[in-house]
Amino acid sequence: MRGQMMDQPLLISSLLVHAERHHGSREVVSRRCEGDIHRYSYRDLAQRCRQLANALAGLGLDPGDRIGTLAWNGYRHLELYYAGSGSGRVVHTLNPRLHPDQLVWIADDARDRVMFFDLTFLPLIEATAARFATVEHFVLMADRSHMPAGTSIPNLICYEDLIEGASAAYDWPVFDETTASSLCYTSGTTGNPKGVLYQHRSTVLHAYAAALPDAMGLSARDVVLPVVPMFHVNAWGTPYSTVMAGAKLVFPGPALDGRSLHDLFEAEGVTFSAGVPTVWQGLLAHVEEHGLRFSTLRRTVIGGSACPPAMIETFEKSYDVTVLHAWGMTEMSPLGTVCTMKPGAEELPEAERAAIKAKQGRALYGVDMTIVDAEGNELPWDGQAQGDLLVRGPWVLDRYFNRDEDPLRYDAAGRGWFPTGDVATIDADGFMQITDRTKDVIKSGGEWIGSIDLENIAMGHPSVAMAACIAAHHPKWDERPLLVVMKKPGREVTREELLAFYEGKVAKWWVPDDVVFVDAIPLGATGKMQKNKLREAFRDHVLPTV
Numbered sequence: 001m002r003g004q005m006m007d008q009p010l011l012i013s014s015l016l017v018h019a020e021r022h023h024g025s026r027e028v029v030s031r032r033c034e035g036d037i038h039r040y041s042y043r044d045l046a047q048r049c050r051q052l053a054n055a056l057a058g059l060g061l062d063p064g065d066r067i068g069t070l071a072w073n074g075y076r077h078l079e080l081y082y083a084g085s086g087s088g089r090v091v092h093t094l095n096p097r098l099h100p101d102q103l104v105w106i107a108d109d110a111r112d113r114v115m116f117f118d119l120t121f122l123p124l125i126e127a128t129a130a131r132f133a134t135v136e137h138f139v140l141m142a143d144r145s146h147m148p149a150g151t152s153i154p155n156l157i158c159y160e161d162l163i164e165g166a167s168a169a170y171d172w173p174v175f176d177e178t179t180a181s182s183l184c185y186t187s188g189t190t191g192n193p194k195g196v197l198y199q200h201r202s203t204v205l206h207a208y209a210a211a212l213p214d215a216m217g218l219s220a221r222d223v224v225l226p227v228v229p230m231f232h233v234n235a236w237g238t239p240y241s242t243v244m245a246g247a248k249l250v251f252p253g254p255a256l257d258g259r260s261l262h263d264l265f266e267a268e269g270v271t272f273s274a275g276v277p278t279v280w281q282g283l284l285a286h287v288e289e290h291g292l293r294f295s296t297l298r299r300t301v302i303g304g305s306a307c308p309p310a311m312i313e314t315f316e317k318s319y320d321v322t323v324l325h326a327w328g329m330t331e332m333s334p335l336g337t338v339c340t341m342k343p344g345a346e347e348l349p350e351a352e353r354a355a356i357k358a359k360q361g362r363a364l365y366g367v368d369m370t371i372v373d374a375e376g377n378e379l380p381w382d383g384q385a386q387g388d389l390l391v392r393g394p395w396v397l398d399r400y401f402n403r404d405e406d407p408l409r410y411d412a413a414g415r416g417w418f419p420t421g422d423v424a425t426i427d428a429d430g431f432m433q434i435t436d437r438t439k440d441v442i443k444s445g446g447e448w449i450g451s452i453d454l455e456n457i458a459m460g461h462p463s464v465a466m467a468a469c470i471a472a473h474h475p476k477w478d479e480r481p482l483l484v485v486m487k488k489p490g491r492e493v494t495r496e497e498l499l500a501f502y503e504g505k506v507a508k509w510w511v512p513d514d515v516v517f518v519d520a521i522p523l524g525a526t527g528k529m530q531k532n533k534l535r536e537a538f539r540d541h542v543l544p545t546v
């Protein structure tokens with residue numbers, strides 16, 4: 001029997017329509033690359049999105065056409081999110097931190113027909129414009145006064161002119177909710193990047209789940225500042241969840257240093273933020289150095305790579321900011337798990353609570369996960385057994401864009417699961433903990449050593465700014481852990497002190513065999529430590545034999 005409720009597709013435009021009607025005066029505040037602060041309301045946003053949707057049609061873009069963006073977090077990027085997807089086109093966010101060759105490759109693979117870019121990236125586009133095979137229009141996201149006097153970019157269009165010249169009369173089209181909405185390429189640490197094509201339905205469902213109390217817990221009273229970039233995995237869906245909740249949105253633009261972020265948090269009364277650990281490191285260093293506080297910030301999601309327990313402790317104990325440790329990936333829109341407590345946790349001893357908080361968390365409703373051994377057998381949820389982490393759900397990738405191969409693994413019941421490439425344990429309460437990425441696992445005499453655990457311990461040392469643990473070749477054990485350390489400025493620590501720091505914290509055979517000190521640990525385009533580069537750099541490192 002068919003249910004008798006309205007058949008209304010879940011479309012991204014409906015988030016904007018709701019915000020305009022119910023939270024019309026709520027603000028969107030942006031630090032612009034032009035240097036100033038811009039503010040307007042959801043009402044203004046909605047009107048400009050309608051104008052932009054008309055302008056996109058004026059550029060000759062058809063439904064399904066890809067719109068490339070090279071932009072920071074800001075209101076114009078948000079307008080592209082809503083006008084682009086809402087009008088049935090596909091917003092393709094590109095990561096400007098990638099090498100220009102890779103950017104060109106990605107834009108060609110996606111067949112982007114137009115490229116919108118921030119002022120910061122004018123030199124980048126001037127250097128590459130001629131190389132994009134399918135891009136017909138380049139649009140500088142600025143007003144007329146910021147347009148370059150002379151440029152090699154053919155027929156450069158001014159964003160504000162484009163909006164101004166378009167009518168604000170526009171009805172958001174209604175179409176199938178499985179229609180593609182946005183596209184993001186994985187960072188491609190191995191091989192060429194692969195496109196992940198999100199849909200309206202997956203995006204709206206993900207926004208619902210992310211806003212729930214045991215996830216980001218967003219409300220109309222929040223002021224949300226996503227530090228995590230809109231150019232990678234849609235800033236973890238915050239531009240959708242925040243608009244859904246009717247919360248105030250604050251965008252940091254290109255200024256992601258500690259001082260700029262802290263100033264904006266305080267000036268705009270930010271209550272909620274989200275970012276990768278390396279960004280928070282800069283912010284915490286600034287706040288500590290100047291004896292500052294967070295007067296309004298109450299919660300922050302930290303994910304993208306493992307959040308060191310020492311960082312969680314600093315936020316919670318010194319600054320009264322609750323850390324929500326989260327895990328996900330581009331292929332998962334990205335949220336999979338968030339670490340929030342279950343009932344009874346208040347009564348646990350502090351060390352046990354801290355151990356739970358360091359885990360990546362519980363699966364959101366909508367994400368089904370399991371761990372399996374090499375033969376595909378499900379492993380017990382006992383917090384001990386480590387296996388390959390598999391996921392499935394309505395906002396998990398089924399196929400890569402433009403690729404024929406089937407990335408899924410099938411269980412005995414024929415159900416497809418997406419292999420995350422992560423190695424994890426799951427405990428009896430359903431808390432998942434990533435021990436490693438499959439390719440980063442250290443195999444010592446056939447046993448696995450989890451590099452994340454070893455890094456977290458090192459990063460708890462007061463003199464350590466960042467630490468990576470990689471496999472180094474060992475004549476007897478095949479691989480042994482080598483700790484690569486970047487010290488905090490002005491701090492000292494020796495190899496022996498660091499090795500002694502592990503005593504009593506891990507099994508003896510897990511303690512790294514050696515420590516090397518480096519000036520900097522290479523970070524990838526999404527702020528993660530590039531362990532493949534470190535493995536390459538220390539390929540010939542000779543471990544001490546005693």
Ligand code: ADP
Nearest residue numbers: 186187303304305306326327328329330434437
């Ligand atoms: P890519 O950089 O390959 O595009 P994503 O941004 O999609 O990758 O990142 C996904 C990966 O990042 C996960 O598979 C996992 O290895 C790692 N990751 C994300 N969040 C966490 C976390 N909280 N703890 C540990 N690892 C994490």
